Amino acid sequence: MKWSNSANRPNIRSADSRAKRQTDNEQASPPQSGLAFCCGMFGEGRRRLQPSITHRVTNSTAQIMKKKILLQLDGDKHASVFDAVVAADTGVERLLQYGNVTVDDVEPLVHGCIFTRGLADLASTAIFVGGSDVQHGELLTERVVRTFFGPMRVSVMMDANGANTTAAAAVLSAEKHVSWSDTTLVVLAGTGPVGQRVARLTAAAGARVLIGSRNQDRADQACQQIRSRVEGAQVESIVTSGVDLKQTIAEADALIACGAAGICLAEAADWQDSAKLRVAVDLNAVPPLGIDGIDVMHKAEMKGNVACYGAIGVGGLKMKIHKRALEQLFESNNAVLDAEQILEIGKLLTS
Numbered sequence: 212m213k214w215s216n217s218a219n220r221p222n223i224r225s226a227d228s229r230a231k232r233q234t235d236n237e238q239a240s241p242p243q244s245g246l247a248f249c250c251g252m253f254g255e256g257r258r259r260l261q262p263s264i265t266h267r268v269t270n271s272t273a274q275i276m277k278k279k280i281l282l283q284l285d286g287d288k289h290a291s292v293f294d295a296v297v298a299a300d301t302g303v304e305r306l307l308q309y310g311n312v313t314v315d316d317v318e319p320l321v322h323g324c325i326f327t328r329g330l331a332d333l334a335s336t337a338i339f340v341g342g343s344d345v346q347h348g349e350l351l352t353e354r355v356v357r358t359f360f361g362p363m364r365v366s367v368m369m370d371a372n373g374a375n376t377t378a379a380a381a382v383l384s385a386e387k388h389v390s391w392s393d394t395t396l397v398v399l400a401g402t403g404p405v406g407q408r409v410a411r412l413t414a415a416a417g418a419r420v421l422i423g424s425r426n427q428d429r430a431d432q433a434c435q436q437i438r439s440r441v442e443g444a445q446v447e448s449i450v451t452s453g454v455d456l457k458q459t460i461a462e463a464d465a466l467i468a469c470g471a472a473g474i475c476l477a478e479a480a481d482w483q484d485s486a487k488l489r490v491a492v493d494l495n496a497v498p499p500l501g502i503d504g505i506d507v508m509h510k511a512e513m514k515g516n517v518a519c520y521g522a523i524g525v526g527g528l529k530m531k532i533h534k535r536a537l538e539q540l541f542e543s544n545n546a547v548l549d550a551e552q553i554l555e556i557g558k559l560l561t562s
């Protein structure tokens with residue numbers, strides 16, 4: 212099987228104009244409702260006109276298993292190879308990769324997914340939104356979902372920069388050692404895409420979450436965003452640079468470091484003597500690591516009373532969640548997998 216790469220990847224503009232041409236053809240065809248068109252040549256309208264021929268066509272198509280097609284929408288110049296490999300390993304049979312995707316590109320690309328197969332086969336097409344810019348990925352996802360109408364939809368998963376799957380894996384690893392409803396969690400660098408999701412998921416589970424940043428305004432903004440999504444969220448902003456971090460961490464039962472790659476956020480002395488801390492997770496895999504004293508491979512490694520996880524220690528679960536979420540896309544045509552839904556998938560895997 213040949214996978215699309217940068218050399219043979221469909222050009223967005225020509226794909227858009229094809230999609231546009233297809234839309235024009237729809238409009239030029241004899242009066243049919245949108246839904247009748249969507250059911251295409253296998254729909255009710257055609258059946259009434261040519262019952263015997265359509266009956267044969269319907270029978271033969273029923274025997275053909277529709278290929279699993281994944282549309283990969285990515286804001287980066289080159290759609291993520293990582294995401295493509297995971298898709299291949301998960302049984303996706305045809306991957307349509309688009310890079311440099313803007314919000315304006317989305318509608319015709321989604322039309323290509325929803326107007327081609329009969330309703331019963333829509334579950335064999337799905338959309339994955341990736342890219343390194345998580346905010347852009349959110350906008351693309353929002354536009355994807357806004358393009359759907361009635362039953363004309365396919366399942367979609369948003370995991371730009373791995374933010375949702377990574378956050379879910381971190382939260383599930385930590386919750387083996389604490390119960391969120393009576394836990395104070397410190398999220399170091401809680402302003403980035405992964406940190407914000409860790410904070411949102413744990414706040415929704417009832418934790419008191421202290422969101423750290425080098426900058427008070429960014430921490431406040433992250434808190435505000437979570438409060439607007441999670442009713443009753445107990446989130447507080449903390450500035451973590453130029454302060455005695457040991458004192459802050461002493462309040463915490465759990466610590467999750469979500470800092471940029473290659474940045475150390477906490478020294479060993481900041482956390483190793485804590486009487487309260489039960490679990491510490493570092494998601495930075497690039498030396499210097501995010502929490503001094505935690506190795507990238509640690510997976511529930513005990514240091515005193517603290518269960519320690521490093522980025523690769525969490526990475527195995529992250530990959531399982533990513534793969535299971537992709538499989539789930541092809542089980543229905545109406546799943547929208549964002550952080551919360553991806554966390555639920557992880558819970559089923561770890562229960």
Ligand SMILES: NC(=O)c1ccc[n+]([C@@H]2O[C@H](COP(=O)([O-])OP(=O)(O)OC[C@H]3O[C@@H](n4cnc5c(N)ncnc54)[C@H](OP(=O)(O)O)[C@@H]3O)[C@@H](O)[C@H]2O)c1
Binds near residue numbers: 402473526
């Ligand atoms: N294992 C995996 O599969 C996987 C997948 C995705 C991500 N990751 C890792 O997870 C971590 C978080 O990812 P992300 O995309 O959310 O990270 P990010 O956006 O690159 O950075 C997160 C936060 O780090 C802080 N930061 C940036 N530069 C800093 C510096 N020089 N000194 C101190 N703090 C700094 C910033 O917070 P403030 O400016 O507010 O202080 C920023 O919001 C990264 O280490 C990433 O590599 C792992």
